[in-house]
Amino acid sequence: MRQNIASGFNDQVSLVRALKANDDAVLKILYRDNYPKAERYVLENSGTEEDAKDVFQEAFIAAWRNIQLDKFYPENETALAGYIFQIAKFKWIDRLRADKKNRVISIDETIRPWQKENEENESNDDDFIQQVKKSFKNLGEVCREILSRFYFKKESLRTIASHTGLTEATARNNKYRCLQRLREMVKTT
Amino acid sequence: MQEMSAEEQAAFEHRLAGDQVLQFKVNEMKLLIIGINESMLTQKLEIFHEEVKTATPVRSIQSVKKYAYRKWLAAASVVILAGITVFYFATKPSLQEQLYQTYYSADPGLMTTMSSASDNYTFEKAMVDYKSGDVWNAIESWEQLQTANPLNDTLNYFLGSAWLKLDHQEKAIPYLQQVANKQASVFNADAHWYLGLALLQQGNRSEAVAEIKKSDHPQKGALLKDISNMNNK
Structure with missing residues (x-):
């Protein structure tokens, strides 16, 4: 039987810390161990592998985002795996609903684990984040490199400087300028 | 917040x-960072998915439990393997690489007058950066200008030259190809030369030869002869 990633951590703090640090190995195992169940569910409910991939990745990102924002604090690996699966399932049901030709099995609709109170604010925040993602794609390669190293890989400015051939002070300035540019691009779109 | 004391x-x-x-500023910053991270995570998920679909061997329960220990072992293995690989390639570069190193000499750049016209100023400031070795900054500025003028041959040529200077031949190639396809460009012949070298370094000999033949570089004949000798080995 396969086991989820969190089994490797003795406590909830380590798991959340690894996810907040975007630990590559943890994210990978989390994906690998939980995707098959979501795929089975989608395939058994009129979907394709491509649909399964879409909803699972959306669910994965939604779960990741809520952990980053301290909106969800998984107690253990089962809770985390269940959370991702629930999101994927509801997302797939919502898609089927949108397509009137399909009929869906009846389930309890009252729970949307990733959506809670303040839905209007959350929707505004989500719009803003989507805009950031679009603008980030159009940012220059150098800026994308610096910002992703600093914020996603959590590299220090010294490490970034050594990889890019800049001084630490220039790396700091560039990081600031790149973030400002991204902010301006989001505002003007 | 994490760097602050209690x-x-x-x-x-x-x-x-x-x-x-x-509050607004803090929230905006938080959302910007989430957006940057989600962009990167989206790319990661595509890679993970490919791995799932190509049936990556499943890690056992025990090995998962020893994850933290294994992680260091894996990291150490990667470092050792990378060390061996680097050592191997450092001591025995490919023939293409040897030729590339022999014949590549960075484009010296253009004279600058630091005109006050804003776009020219940005271009020329970047040219100063390029010539003084601050190539990342040069690329950053030229990329911005190039986004607004994607067909500009001067920008494409120097973006290609800058990536070559940083040893990113794969990134230089698309820019140089644009200039090589533009016969009227004053940089056309040079673009053929550098494109040929970049393709050679990447192991694409036949296309490299075709490009080098179209250049007018003084060392064109010697390089073509060396490539021909290499093909016979």
Whole structure:
């Protein structure tokens, strides 16, 4: 039987810390161990592998985002795996609903684990984040490199400087300028 | 927040509670970072998915439990393997690589007058950066200009030259190809030369030869002869 990633951590703090640090190995195992169940569910409910991939990745990102924002604090690996699966399932049901030709099995609709109170604010925040993602794609390669190293890989400015051939002070300035540019691009779109 | 002491954090949170402008700024910053990270995570998920679909061997329960230990072992293995690989390639570069190193000499760049016209100023400031070795900054500035003028041969040529200077031949190639396809460009012949070298370094000999033949570089004949000798080995 396969086991989820969190089994490797003795406590909830380590798991959340690894996810907040975007630990590559943890994210990978989390994906690998939980995707098959979501795929089975989608395939058994009129979907394709491509649909399964879409909803699972959306669910994965939604779960990741809520952990980053301290909106969800998984107690253990089962809770985390269940959370991702629930999101994927509801997302797939919502898609089927949108397509009137399909009929869906009846389930309890009252729970949307990733959506809670303040839905209007959350929707505004989500719009803003989507805009950031679009603008980030159009940012220059150098800026994308610096910002992703600093914020996603959590590299220090010294490490970034050594990889890019800049001084630490220039790396700091560039990081600031790149973030400002991204902010301006989001505002003007 | 994580870099603050408990006292600083408490003081900051107190200030935050009573300052709506600060609340807005903190929230905006948080969402910007989430957006950057989600962009990167999206790319990662595509890679993970490929791995799932190509049936990556499943890690056992025990090995997962020893994850933290295994992680260091894996990291050490990667470092050792990378070391061996680097050592191997450092001591025995491919023939293409040897030729590339022999014949590549960075484009010296253009004379600059630092005109006050804004686009020219940005271009020329970047040219100063390029010539003084601050190539990342040059690329950053030229990329911005190139986004607005994607067909500009001068920008494409120097973006290609800058990536070559940083040893990123794969990134230089698309820019140089644009200039090589533009016969009227004053950089056309040079673009053929550098494109040929970049393709050679990447192991694409036949296309490299075709490009080098179209250049007018003084060492063109010698390089073509060396490639021909290499093909016969």
